[in-house]
Amino acid sequence: MITEPIYLDHQATTPLDERVLEAMLPYLTHEYGNPSSPHIYGQAAARAVHSARRRVADLIGATNELEIVFTSGATEADQLAIVGSALAARPRGGHLVTTVIEHKAVLAACQRLIDHNGYTCTRVGVDRHGRVHPADIAAALTPHTVLVSVMHANNEIGTLQQLSAIAEITAPRGIVLHTDAAQSIGYGLLDIAELGIDLASMSAHKLHGPKGIGALYIRGGTRITAQQTGGGQERGLRAGTPNVPAIVGFGAAAHLITADAVPPPSRVRALRDRLQDRLLVAIPGASVNGHPHRRLPGNLSLTLPGIEAADLLGRLPDIAASTGSACNTGSGDPSDVLTAIGLTRAQARATLRLSLGRTTTETDIDRAAHLIARTAHTMAAEPAHMA
Numbered sequence: 236m237i238t239e240p241i242y243l244d245h246q247a248t249t250p251l252d253e254r255v256l257e258a259m260l261p262y263l264t265h266e267y268g269n270p271s272s273p274h275i276y277g278q279a280a281a282r283a284v285h286s287a288r289r290r291v292a293d294l295i296g297a298t299n300e301l302e303i304v305f306t307s308g309a310t311e312a313d314q315l316a317i318v319g320s321a322l323a324a325r326p327r328g329g330h331l332v333t334t335v336i337e338h339k340a341v342l343a344a345c346q347r348l349i350d351h352n353g354y355t356c357t358r359v360g361v362d363r364h365g366r367v368h369p370a371d372i373a374a375a376l377t378p379h380t381v382l383v384s385v386m387h388a389n390n391e392i393g394t395l396q397q398l399s400a401i402a403e404i405t406a407p408r409g410i411v412l413h414t415d416a417a418q419s420i421g422y423g424l425l426d427i428a429e430l431g432i433d434l435a436s437m438s439a440h441k442l443h444g445p446k447g448i449g450a451l452y453i454r455g456g457t458r459i460t461a462q463q464t465g466g467g468q469e470r471g472l473r474a475g476t477p478n479v480p481a482i483v484g485f486g487a488a489a490h491l492i493t494a495d496a497v498p499p500p501s502r503v504r505a506l507r508d509r510l511q512d513r514l515l516v517a518i519p520g521a522s523v524n525g526h527p528h529r530r531l532p533g534n535l536s537l538t539l540p541g542i543e544a545a546d547l548l549g550r551l552p553d554i555a556a557s558t559g560s561a562c563n564t565g566s567g568d569p570s571d572v573l574t575a576i577g578l579t580r581a582q583a584r585a586t587l588r589l590s591l592g593r594t595t596t597e598t599d600i601d602r603a604a605h606l607i608a609r610t611a612h613t614m615a616a617e618p619a620h621m622a
């Protein structure tokens with residue numbers, strides 16, 4: 236019997252839910268209107284976009300759906316949030332605060348403001364679990380700080396940040412708080428009101444929706460300078476004919492979560508713990524990265540001492556996972572996130588990111604644990620690894 240490779244890379248992307256595809260299909264075929272058109276075809280498309288906007292707002296607890304602006308993904312949402320809010324606040328100051336573990340989309344947006352607009356930026360460090368201490372954010376603020384950007388959940392080690400404590404620091408000072416929530420919304424973990432966030436970036440393909448669609452939540456009253464101008468769509472904040480089928484898909488994916496039509500996060504967590512326990516027992520010296528409890532249910536970042544993670548995965552065509560340093564592939568540099576939590580370069584290179592999702596089964600876990608442990612033992616016994 237031929238078995239399919241085991242997909243353990245849900246933090247990179249997730250498979251499209253068939254119910255999402257079904258919701259999208261009419262808008263790829265006969266419901267092809269442009270939502271800006273006043274006629275019947277346009278009105279049908281506009282209604283679909285409105286309903287999807289409401290569904291995405293519901294997923295994050297936003298009361299007003301107009302606070303959702305659709306973008307091409309979290310990368311564009313990060314750019315709009317950071318560059319757009321910093322430029323709008325320029326008369327008040329030109330200092331940004333972010334962290335050393337952000338996604339490249341955030342860091343690149345900050346760098347753009349530094350290189351082209353004369354901003355300065357402080358990157359706050361993290362502890363060994365990858366947590367940012369709110370006191371360190373407070374200490375980094377200056378009278379010129381206009382924006383703080385701290386991701387909700389990390390894409391490599393899964394650690395969740397204490398955003399409400401950070402909001403308590405930024406809000407009274409009138410500093411805009413942005414979070415990249417691309418990794419956490421699929422678990423229904425982002426509650427805008429509870430966390431006190433002004434701007435939040437999202438991406439549909441991390442929650443079994445289509446690729447190339449995301450959104451930025453913009454709290455009412457937060458000033459933003461549009462980064463893509465033209466026909467005035469999305470309340471003038473993101474010009475371009477909306478990608479109606481993808482927006483409908485994002486809305487459908489969000490609705491499946493709020494309607495409890497998907498397995499609960501506790502199921503994924505139990506499978507992750509099973510995989511973690513098995514590998515820790517089978518591979519002496521293996522250690523888990525990220526916060527022991529406050530991390531994404533499906534994340535397992537594992538350092539296997541003396542083993543090159545890329546080499547191990549290269550020998551395991553039956554497992555689709557990533558090295559901890561996947562984001563730096565090509566550069567040969569170890570992951571900034573892993574070095575930020577104190578791993579050496581060698582430990583960072585010995586780190587695997589196994590990320591589980593809704594479609595992961597117990598059989599997948601048991602098979603993956605067996606294959607990874609067996610390959611790690613083989614590699615450890617080879618002369619190159621015994622030095």
Ligand SMILES: Cc1ncc(COP(=O)(O)O)c(C=O)c1O
Binds near residue numbers: 247340449
């Ligand atoms: C934390 C984080 N931010 C941003 C992105 C980019 O998202 P998108 O692919 O929607 O541009 C990702 C996806 O890899 C991510 O994990």
